[in-house]
Amino acid sequence: MKYWLMKSEPDDVSIDDAIRIGAAPWFGVRNYQARNFMRDQMQVGDGVLFYHSSCAEPGIAGIAEVASTPYPDETQFDEKSKYFDPKATRENPRWILVDVKGVRKTKLLSLTEMRTLPQLASMVVLQKGSRLSITPVTAEEWKAVLKLLS
DNA sequence: GCCAACGTTGGC
DNA sequence: GCCAACGTTGGC
Numbered sequence: 001m002k003y004w005l006m007k008s009e010p011d012d013v014s015i016d017d018a019i020r021i022g023a024a025p026w027f028g029v030r031n032y033q034a035r036n037f038m039r040d041q042m043q044v045g046d047g048v049l050f051y052h053s054s055c056a057e058p059g060i061a062g063i064a065e066v067a068s069t070p071y072p073d074e075t076q077f078d079e080k081s082k083y084f085d086p087k088a089t090r091e092n093p094r095w096i097l098v099d100v101k102g103v104r105k106t107k108l109l110s111l112t113e114m115r116t117l118p119q120l121a122s123m124v125v126l127q128k129g130s131r132l133s134i135t136p137v138t139a140e141e142w143k144a145v146l147k148l149l150s
Numbered sequence: 151g152c153c154a155a156c157g158t159t160g161g162c
Numbered sequence: 163g164c165c166a167a168c169g170t171t172g173g174c
Contacts, residue, residue, distance in 0.1 A: 007172090030170095031157075054172055111173075129155045131171045 002046045003137040004037065005125050006064070006100065007053040010135055015050045015062035018102030023067035026097045027075045028083045038119040039070045039096040048100060051125070053133075054106075059110035060145060068099035106149040119144040 006026065010016070018024065029035055048064040072093035075083035088094040114120050124135035137145075 009172095033157095058173070131156065131173095133171085 002043065003049070003139065003142040004042070004043060004046060004066075005049040005060070005123070005135045005137050007051045007125075007133040008134075010052045010061070011055065014052065014123050015064070015102055015105050016054050018050060018062070018064055018100065019099045019105065021102070023099040023101040024139065025073065026100045027073050029097060029133060030083065030085075030095065034132055035096055037074050037134045038098045038138065041136075042066045042098050043072065044068065049142075049145060050135060057108060057110055058069065059108050059112075059114065060106070060149070061108055061144075062105040063103045063149075065103055066098050067101035070096045073097045075087070109145065109148055117144075117148070 008018075010147050013021075013024070026038065029038065044066055046066040048066060049060050050062040050064045052058055052061045072090075073083070073095040075081040076085040076088040076093060076095045077090065078084055083093055083095075114123070114126060120126065120141060123137065124130055124132070
């Protein structure tokens with residue numbers, strides 16, 4: 001059992017959307033490190049901190065969980081998608097994703113608040129220059145965040 | 151909209 | 163394999 005923080009633009013998919021939709025493919029990741037986390041390390045049932053980014057109040061907005069094993073991101077094959085990748089083929093797909101299921105909405109733990117909390121200082125997402133859309137979360141960090149959200 | 155910090159691409 | 167140029171992320 002691992003833990004993750006996954007960023008989503010709420011104008012695109014918010015925590016409310018994720019809960020309403022249920023298990024949904026986490027499409028559009030086009031960064032190899034983030035892809036590798038999904039492809040190589042995620043397991044069904046892993047805990048996800050659902051983070052709202054590029055919005056008025058960025059921060060953790062809810063809890064989700066990994067809901068599938070990895071499989072190819074369909075949008076890489078779709079010429080009409082903005083995520084289309086001409087170098088990807090069905091025989092040799094480049095982008096792999098998992099389904100993510102929204103579990104519950106929480107109060108917003110804002111980025112500014114997170115930065116003030118010593119128990120969260122080690123989180124990858126808070127490190128200077130970090131812009132990975134998927135980052136690993138330690139069990140300690142997970143516990144600390146859940147406590148703050150309760 | 152700005153821009154710092156990264157990541158990717160492609161010529162050599 | 164280096165690295166300059168370019169593209170992207172995402173907070174502010």
